[in-house]
Amino acid sequence: MEEKVIDKSEVVIKLENLTRNFGNLKAVDNVNLEVCKGETIGLVGPNGAGKTTTIKMIAKILRPTSGRILINTNHHKLEDLQKVSRTISNMGFLIDIPNFYDMTAYQLLRYFANLQNYPKDKIDARIDELLDLFKLEDWKWEKVKTFSKGMTQKLGIIQSILHDPDIIILDEPQTGLDPAARIEIRSYIRELQSLGKTIFVASHMLYEISEVCDKIALINHGSIIGFDTVENLARALRTNELNCTLLDPIALNELDPILTRLTEKLNPYLEQNLDPNISKIPIKYNPERQGLKIYYDGRNKSKGEILKILIKEFESDFTVISYIQPRSSQLERVYLEMIADDALKIKINQNGVLEKNEK
Ligand SMILES: Nc1ncnc2c1ncn2[C@@H]1O[C@H](COP(=O)(O)OP(=O)(O)OP(=O)(O)O)[C@@H](O)[C@H]1O
Numbered sequence: 001m002e003e004k005v006i007d008k009s010e011v012v013i014k015l016e017n018l019t020r021n022f023g024n025l026k027a028v029d030n031v032n033l034e035v036c037k038g039e040t041i042g043l044v045g046p047n048g049a050g051k052t053t054t055i056k057m058i059a060k061i062l063r064p065t066s067g068r069i070l071i072n073t074n075h076h077k078l079e080d081l082q083k084v085s086r087t088i089s090n091m092g093f094l095i096d097i098p099n100f101y102d103m104t105a106y107q108l109l110r111y112f113a114n115l116q117n118y119p120k121d122k123i124d125a126r127i128d129e130l131l132d133l134f135k136l137e138d139w140k141w142e143k144v145k146t147f148s149k150g151m152t153q154k155l156g157i158i159q160s161i162l163h164d165p166d167i168i169i170l171d172e173p174q175t176g177l178d179p180a181a182r183i184e185i186r187s188y189i190r191e192l193q194s195l196g197k198t199i200f201v202a203s204h205m206l207y208e209i210s211e212v213c214d215k216i217a218l219i220n221h222g223s224i225i226g227f228d229t230v231e232n233l234a235r236a237l238r239t240n241e242l243n244c245t246l247l248d249p250i251a252l253n254e255l256d257p258i259l260t261r262l263t264e265k266l267n268p269y270l271e272q273n274l275d276p277n278i279s280k281i282p283i284k285y286n287p288e289r290q291g292l293k294i295y296y297d298g299r300n301k302s303k304g305e306i307l308k309i310l311i312k313e314f315e316s317d318f319t320v321i322s323y324i325q326p327r328s329s330q331l332e333r334v335y336l337e338m339i340a341d342d343a344l345k346i347k348i349n350q351n352g353v354l355e356k357n358e359k
């Protein structure tokens, strides 16, 4: 296939002061955002943040209370969405978990292709092509109600791209999928990227989606609280701090030699360019909290090594009973609240074995 040359500076979706109220609730509050051609943008926020409401306005299912949406139709100029025809043929949507009744996969896709006025003589070939791509070819004649959640979700994605739109908008494409299926969905998103598509994808899982996105828009309570490349956000989000709580306090007369030894042993994993505004020393002891604060290099592997050393080599000095990464920056606090379920919390059980605290 020919690689498309894409001008990534051409804006194809522009949200201008976009606002949607439900009674007193500002579900989407003055959102400004630009999506360029060929970009993959993630709209990431917790439940109720306003992601679906934003997408429904782009799909013209909901009307904005104020502000507007500009869309680059095929004429390379931005037009007010309210003024373009009702069916926007260069966009495809996956919104909500599709409910596909009593049809076979083929019947269902044919039905959607007809809705989109896809050329009748090409429909069958197009359906076969996509069922192949998503590895559903053996299910073409099976009833959709017998499909697993993951297969139904894939069918929903096929439905959204059936008419070969340039802009694809996916609301939580990984909902209800197991880790393997979520990885698969990511590989399909990559597939669409290689075809030069512009993709706008909403998710409440930052890590999940950041891998395939060029930029992430963080949304909370209807407002965009950050919009940047994944690298820049990651820099702002990265925690380089570990807090370990100890079973018993360290006696004051033992503190200095212990800290010296700790600094020596943990040195390869510590933050080497520690900002003096944050701290002058990489390891601190807080007697009130019976806690050790360690500024490390931010690598996952280092975290593991640090913990191993604390447990094995300082066994006779103290016992670490829990280990957390604190919420330091504003952005990170919101982000961690979003992904509270995934927040890193490791505990050591009574037998001295590491346990990941699931909740
Ligand atoms: N039709 C509606 N009527 C009243 N309130 C609504 C309506 N649709 C959404 N809301 C409210 O607007 C807010 C934003 O909802 P929205 O569905 O956009 O969030 P979301 O980011 O998609 O969340 P989720 O991750 O749960 O899908 C929520 O507080 C929700 O309760």
Ligand SMILES: [Mg+2]
Pocket: 051, 052, 053, 171
């Ligand atoms: Mg939603």
